[in-house]
Amino acid sequence: MAHARLSDLEDVTPYRVDVDGVPVCLVKLGDDVRAVHDTCSHQQWSLSEGGLVFGNGVECSLHGSTFDLDTGKPSSLPAMTPIPTFSVSVEGDDIHVDVSTATNDAPFPEH
């Protein structure tokens, strides 16, 4: 079963979806879709909640840390810990996210 639909996503706009109980932030960048854990590693704010996308990063709307959508690494303080990144596959309009493991080995936040 698909976890989200490509047609529900707008370019460079974070979209939250829950996959097997894991909050995921999806971002459509042209023909690609990136998936990262939706929880900011600083103070557990939802990245899709008002988050902005700049280039290949998503900025947390609470204190402004930006996370690389490929590596999960924060590129600005106050966050210092990477967020998990996930493998995504798109078939037609169906988006599938594998949350069984983080592709960057980042720890899952406790929430």
Ligand code: FES
């Ligand atoms: S909660 Fe995201 S930067 Fe503070």
